[in-house]
Structure formats: C-alpha cells, structure tokens
Amino acid sequence: MDATTNDTTSESFDLTKVESGQSLWSDAWRRLLKNKLAIICLCLLVFIVFLCVFGPIFVPHSETDQNLDLQAAPPSATHWMGTDTLGRDLMVRIFTGGRISLAVGLVATIVALVIGVSYGAISGFIGGRTDAVMMRIVDILYALPFIIFVVLLTVVLDPILDQPWKKLVLLFAAIGAVEWLTMSRIVRGQVASLKTREFVEAARSLGLSNSRIIFKHLIPNVLGPVIVYSTLTVPSIMLFEAVLSFIGLGVQPPASSWGVLIQEGADNMESSPWMLFFPALFFSATLFSLNFLGDGLRDALDVRSSKD
Amino acid sequence: MLRFLAYRLIQSAIVLFIIVTVTFFLVRAAPGGPYSRERAVSPHILEKLEEQAGLNKPLFEQYTIYMGNLLKGDLMNSYKYEGRRVVDIIGDALPISVNLGLIALVIALGVGIPTGVISAARQNSWVDYSFMSVAMIGICLPTFVLGPLLALFFAINLNFFNASGWYDSTDWVLPSLTLGLYYAAYIARIARGGMLEVLNQDFIRTARAKGVPPSKVLTRHALRGGLLPVISYMGPAFAALITGSFVIEKVFAIPGMGQHFIDAAFNRDFTLISGVVIVYGTLIVFLNLAVDVVQILIDPRQKFSTK
Numbered sequence: 001m002d003a004t005t006n007d008t009t010s011e012s013f014d015l016t017k018v019e020s021g022q023s024l025w026s027d028a029w030r031r032l033l034k035n036k037l038a039i040i041c042l043c044l045l046v047f048i049v050f051l052c053v054f055g056p057i058f059v060p061h062s063e064t065d066q067n068l069d070l071q072a073a074p075p076s077a078t079h080w081m082g083t084d085t086l087g088r089d090l091m092v093r094i095f096t097g098g099r100i101s102l103a104v105g106l107v108a109t110i111v112a113l114v115i116g117v118s119y120g121a122i123s124g125f126i127g128g129r130t131d132a133v134m135m136r137i138v139d140i141l142y143a144l145p146f147i148i149f150v151v152l153l154t155v156v157l158d159p160i161l162d163q164p165w166k167k168l169v170l171l172f173a174a175i176g177a178v179e180w181l182t183m184s185r186i187v188r189g190q191v192a193s194l195k196t197r198e199f200v201e202a203a204r205s206l207g208l209s210n211s212r213i214i215f216k217h218l219i220p221n222v223l224g225p226v227i228v229y230s231t232l233t234v235p236s237i238m239l240f241e242a243v244l245s246f247i248g249l250g251v252q253p254p255a256s257s258w259g260v261l262i263q264e265g266a267d268n269m270e271s272s273p274w275m276l277f278f279p280a281l282f283f284s285a286t287l288f289s290l291n292f293l294g295d296g297l298r299d300a301l302d303v304r305s306s307k308d
Numbered sequence: 309m310l311r312f313l314a315y316r317l318i319q320s321a322i323v324l325f326i327i328v329t330v331t332f333f334l335v336r337a338a339p340g341g342p343y344s345r346e347r348a349v350s351p352h353i354l355e356k357l358e359e360q361a362g363l364n365k366p367l368f369e370q371y372t373i374y375m376g377n378l379l380k381g382d383l384m385n386s387y388k389y390e391g392r393r394v395v396d397i398i399g400d401a402l403p404i405s406v407n408l409g410l411i412a413l414v415i416a417l418g419v420g421i422p423t424g425v426i427s428a429a430r431q432n433s434w435v436d437y438s439f440m441s442v443a444m445i446g447i448c449l450p451t452f453v454l455g456p457l458l459a460l461f462f463a464i465n466l467n468f469f470n471a472s473g474w475y476d477s478t479d480w481v482l483p484s485l486t487l488g489l490y491y492a493a494y495i496a497r498i499a500r501g502g503m504l505e506v507l508n509q510d511f512i513r514t515a516r517a518k519g520v521p522p523s524k525v526l527t528r529h530a531l532r533g534g535l536l537p538v539i540s541y542m543g544p545a546f547a548a549l550i551t552g553s554f555v556i557e558k559v560f561a562i563p564g565m566g567q568h569f570i571d572a573a574f575n576r577d578f579t580l581i582s583g584v585v586i587v588y589g590t591l592i593v594f595l596n597l598a599v600d601v602v603q604i605l606i607d608p609r610q611k612f613s614t615k
Contacts, residue, residue: 140323148569148588151554152334152581155573239450246452247554247570259452266456266559270464280453288448 028224031300038296041289048286052098061089064254075274082274084264094279097256101283104171104257105238109230111176112237116183117226121214123184124191135188142181150174154249167252171244175237186229190222224301231294235287242283258283309604316600320593327589328378331582332371335573374582383583388575394583397568402587404474405564408484408556409549415488416495416545421538423492424499428507428534429526439496446493451552455486455559472561483560487552491545498541503534532606539603546595550588 032038056062066086075082081091123134153174154167194200195218203213238258244250245259246266258279265276358364365373377384383394423443427436449457459482463471469482506512507530515529516522554566565584572580 136319140319140326148550148585149330149334151570152331152573152585155570242450243452243555247558249570262452266452269456269460273460276453276456280449283450284445284448284453287450288444291444291447 028297028300032296035296035299038293038300041292041296044285045289045293048098048282048289049102052095052102055095056092059089059092059095061092064088074272081278082272084275085268085272090261090275090278093256093261094258094282097258097261097279098282098286100168100251100255100257101238101241101259102286104168104175104241105234107172108175108179108237108241109233111172112179112183112233113226113230115176116180117187117219117222119180120184120187120189121191121219121222124188125195125210125214125218127192127195131188131192135185138181138184150178151244151247151249154244167250168255171241171250175240179233179237183226183229183233186225187219187222190225191218194218194221228294228298228301231290231297235290235294238283238287238290312604313601316597320597323593324586324589327593328375328582328586329371331585332374333367335576335578335581336367336370374579378586383586384579386577386580388572388577388580394579397580398565398583398587401563401565401568404562405550405553405557405566407480408487408553408562408564411480411484412487412491412549412552413545415484416491417538419489419492420495421499421535423496424501424538425503425526425531425534427496427500428503429522431504431507436500440500443493443496446489447497449490451486451490452555452559454490455483455556458482458486459559472559474560474562474564479560483556483562486559487549487556490552491549494545495538495541498537499535502537503530506530506534536603536607539599539606543596543599546599547592550592 066088071083071085073083081089081094084090084093119134119138123131154170157170191214200213200217203217208216241250241257242259242262245257246263248263251257251260261279262276262283265272265279269276355364363370374384381395383398386392386394386397389397423439427439430436459471462482463469470479473479512525512529515525520529550566553564554570556562557564557566565587568580569584569588571577572584
C-alpha cells in the first residue's frame with residue numbers, strides 16, 4: 001500500500017491535477033506529511049525496527065556469547081551499551097529482544113484486527129436481533145477481567161508450554177483475543193451507518209452476495225478508523241506483553257523481550273543502572289512514537305475520537 | 309433507569325457466574341495439583357491427601373460443592389497454607405491492595421483532571437504543550453520502569469523512603485505515586501480531549517456571549533460534559549489499576565493480592581486462586597456498574613445508547 005500512496009503523493013504536488021480529485025488516502029498522506037511530530041515518530045519507528053531486524057548482523061557479539069571477564073560492565077567501546085550480569089552484550093540483546101516485543105505487538109494486533117473487523121462488520125451489517133445478541137456478547141466479554149485470565153492461563157499452562165515458541169503463540173492468541181472487542185465495536189458502528197448508503201444498495205441490486213458486500217465494499221470504507229485504532233493497539237499490546245514478562249509470566253529465558261530486559265535491569269539497577277536505562281529507552285521510544293503516530297493518523301484521516 | 313439497572317444487574321450476575329466457572333475448570337484442567345510440588349510423597353500418601361481435600365471426587369461434584377459453599381460466602385480452605393481459610397488470607401491482603409489502589413486513584417484524578425482541564429482551556433499555549441508532552445512521557449514510562457527509577461532516586465540515592473516493604477504510611481508514597489502518575493497521564497489526555505470537544509460547542513459560545521466569566525464557563529458549563537470521557541474511562545481504569553498493582557507489588561515487595569494471585573497460581577492452590585479471581589471479578593464488575601450508573605446520572609442521553 002505504501003508504494004501506491006507514494007505515487008499519488010508525487011502527483012498531488014502538481015497543482016493542475018488537484019482539481020481532478022484526490023483519493024482519501026493521498027489527501028490523508030499529505031496531511032500527515034505536514035504533521036512534523038508524526039513524521040519524526042514514523043522515522044524513529046522505522047529506525048528502531050530496522051535496528052532490531054538488522055542490527056544483530058552488524059554487532060560483533062551474539063546474544064548468547066558470554067564474556068566472563070566483563071560481567072555487568074558499563075558501556076565501553078566494545079560493548080556500546082554495556083554488558084549484563086552474565087557478560088552478554090546488552091545492545092545485541094536489546095535488538096533481539098526488540099524483535100520479540102515488536103513481533104508480539106504486530107501479530108497480536110493482526111489477530112485482534114481480523115477477529116474484530118469481521119465480527120463487527122457482520123454484526124453491523126446483519127443488524128436486528130442478531131446484531132443485538134452479538135453486541136450483548138461483546139458487552140459481557142468486556143466486563144470479564146481478561147487480564148486475570150491471561151495471567152492465569154500462562155501460569156496454569158506453564159508445564160505444557162515446554163518450548164518458548166509455544167508460549168509466544170499463547171501470548172499472541174491470548175492478547176489478540178482480548179483486544180478485538182473495542183475494534184469490533186468501532187467497526188460495527190461504522191458499518192451500521194454505511195450500509196444504508198446508496199453504493200451498498202447498488203451493489204446489492206447487482207446481485208452481489210452479502211459476504212462480498214461486507215468484505216469488498218464495506219470494510220474498505222472503515223479502514224480509516226481501523227488503521228488509527230490499530231496503531232494505538234500495538235503499543236497497548238506491547239505494554240501488556242512487557243507487564244507479563246516483567247512479572248515472570250511472559251517470554252522465558254533464554255529468549256528475551258524488552259519486558260524481560262527491563263525486569264533484569266530493575267533487579268540490578270543499583271550496581272548497573274545502564275541495564276535498566278537502555279532497554280527502557282528503546283521501549284519507551286517505541287511506545288512514544290507509536291502513540292504520536294496514531295494521533296497524527298487520527299488527525300490526518302479525520303477520524304472522530306468517539307468509540308461508537 | 310430501573311430497566312437499565314435490572315439489565316445490568318442480570319448481566320453482572322452472568323459475568324460473575326462465567327468468571328467463577330471458567331476459573332474453577334481452568335485451574336483444574338492444568339497438569340499438577342496442590343500437592344504435586346512438595347517433596348516427593350509416596351503415591352499412597354498423595355492419594356490420602358487428595359482424598360482428605362476432596363480432590364478425588366468427580367470434577368463436577370467438586371464444582372457443585374464449591375458453588376454451594378460460595379453461595380454461603382465460604383471460599384473453603386487454602387491447600388497450601390494448611391488450616392487457613394481463603395477468606396482470611398484475602399482479608400489480610402485485600403485492604404493493602406485497596407489502600408494502594410485508592411491512593412493511586414486519588415493521585416490519578418487529582419493530578420490528571422486539573423492538568424487536562426487547564427490544557428484545554430489554554431489550548432495551543434505553551435502550558436498546553438508542556439503539560440501534554442509531560443503526559444505523553446508519562447504514558448510511555450510504564451509503571452515497571454517508573455517504579456524502579458523512583459525507588460533508585462528517592463529511596464536509594466536520597467534515602468527519603470524505604471525501597472520496599474509496607475510497614476508504615478511513608479511506605480505508601482512511592483508505590484501509589486508510581487501507580488497514580490501513570491494513570492494521571494492518561495486521564496489528563498482524555499480530560500483535555502473531552503473538554504475541547506465541549507468548549508467548541510454552541511452553548512459555550514452563547515454563555516461567553518452573555519458575558520459569563522471564563523472561569524465560570526469552564527466550571528459551570530463545560531466541566532459536566534467535558535469530563536464524561538474521563539468517567540467512562542474509569543471502568544477500564546479500575547481493571548488496569550489491579551493489573552498495575554501486580555507490577556507495583558512486585559517492584560516494592562508489598563504483601564497484597566497481586567502476590568497471592570501469582571503465587572497461588574504457581575502453587576496450584578486451587579481454592580486460593582479461585583478466591584482471588586472471584587474477589588477481583590466482583591470488584592471489577594461492580595465498579596463498572598457503578599461507573600455506568602454515574603454516567604447516566606450525569607448524562608441521561610447515555611441510557612438510550614447503552615440500553
């Protein structure tokens with residue numbers, strides 16, 4: 001999608017073409033470009049993702065290398081961000097830990113997105129009794145203290161989850177299952193008002209099936225709020241993962257995430273404050289840029305803040 | 309209003325029933341029991357122990373027994389802390405957590421609302437920008453980063469407070485500040501957004517045109533509508549305060565509910581986990597209900613949208 005929006009942007013600077021009409025997306029992109037803070041955040045985010053994905057290749061240490069002569073050593077020329085208590089290079093651990101934190105944020109958001117958008121769109125489109133029942137179910141799920149169940153689930157299933165990846169899958173599924181609720185409410189509200197519009201009537205008179213109308217015609221029209229809300233969901237999921245890891249229930253060693261690293265740092269902050277500082281810096285910078293980018297997108301796509 | 313209350317009460321009852329049932333079967337579905345982590349006991353003794361605790365009965369019978377006791381207000385005995393009733397264990401821990409949560413809530417509202425309202429009243433001024441930047445930094449400094457930082461600075465470097473423990477009232481300061489400031493940042497942003505929306509409406513312009521002084525426009529006319537989003541955030545906020553307290557209790561070594569919850573889950577102390585989850589669930593469900601009622605009292609239009 002990025003490629004196409006870029007194309008339209010370069011066109012939109014050509015003033016003669018402006019009047020020929022602009023798509024919502026090129027318009028939004030132009031507005032976003034004007035928002036300096038959002039663009040800085042976008043760049044920062046891209047930079048952090050780049051570091052986490054490709055960084056470990058360029059660092060001459062591996063995350064499992066232990067240098068027993070340099071345990072908990074402060075930042076130096078060889079170890080830019082110092083080492084941890086086992087003499088592992090902290091910088092490379094932050095990068096590889098970041099991969100997990102970012103992956104959890106991204107994948108769980110996609111899970112929430114798919115469930116929430118489909119559920120909300122179907123509920124809003126069908127309307128009537130089905131809609132009422134489906135939304136009451138959401139109401140009830142909303143009232144459940146899910147976080148407690150997720151914590152319970154991770155503890156209780158601990159012996160079965162002998163491999164780190166199984167635990168990660170559970171994390172994705174559990175967090176995604178919690179976060180789809182708000183998304184479904186947003187989409188439902190939008191779809192319920194869109195379905196009375198003429199283009200839906202036209203599609204129906206052409207004999208399109210309901211599922212085709214929902215997925216081809218209605219959902220593309222609610223992408224604005226969905227994108228904004230997704231951008232804001234990623235940081236809240238990353239935070240949740242970090243909380244779980246911090247209390248020892250999330251990602252397990254030898255794998256690490258920013259939450260795990262922050263927890264290790266907090267344990268050693270008196271003697272080696274850098275162990276807390278650097279992971280916290282990366283984590284906070286990521287949350288910061290995602291939140292501001294989400295705000296910028298909200299303004300650019302002109303999405304009302306109301307949730308209904 | 310009565311119909312709404314009846315509907316919400318029924319919903320709350322359903323939710324509580326689901327919470328109790330799911331918790332009951334979830335913890336028992338997991339491998340291992342309360343006695344499996346102790347020093348190797350012979351299978352014979354294990355059987356005897358489980359028989360005593362009623363763990364050898366069919367699962368459904370255990371469930372009906374548990375539910376029967378629950379209706380009488382009895383949460384049964386803990387498996388791990390022998391001879392102690394779950395009600396007593398929770399009775400010791402809950403006041404600590406509630407104490408922490410309430411102070412944090414007062415800080416969150418007391419700092420968050422004025423900050424948000426002032427920012428909205430002086431929109432796009434340097435006051436607004438600096439308040440909102442600080443709030444954003446607050447949101448991006450989660451409790452498990454802020455907590456250790458505060459402890460490092462005020463307790464270890466300056467020696468003002470104890471770094472951990474929960475003995476006298478000075479020990480309340482750092483934990484509740486950590487928990488409260490984080491939500492204060494959230495509330496400030498929500499309050500600002502809500503106030504801005506109201507301040508742009510016609511009736512505010514009318515009030516100003518009539519010559520109502522700005523401070524009165526703000527307090528008498530705008531506040532009521534502008535703080536609605538804050539009130540609807542209170543529901544999720546209570547749940548979040550509870551999760552937040554897991555972290556805070558770990559950082560500052562506070563003997564509250566959060567510690568019990570995690571320990572009990574690790575120990576497979578079935579009755580204690582169920583008890584803690586039931587207490588949490590009831591708290592969250594009824595606080596949510598209270599928030600909804602307050603919301604309708606302030607803004608009767610809500611009744612139709614939440615029906």
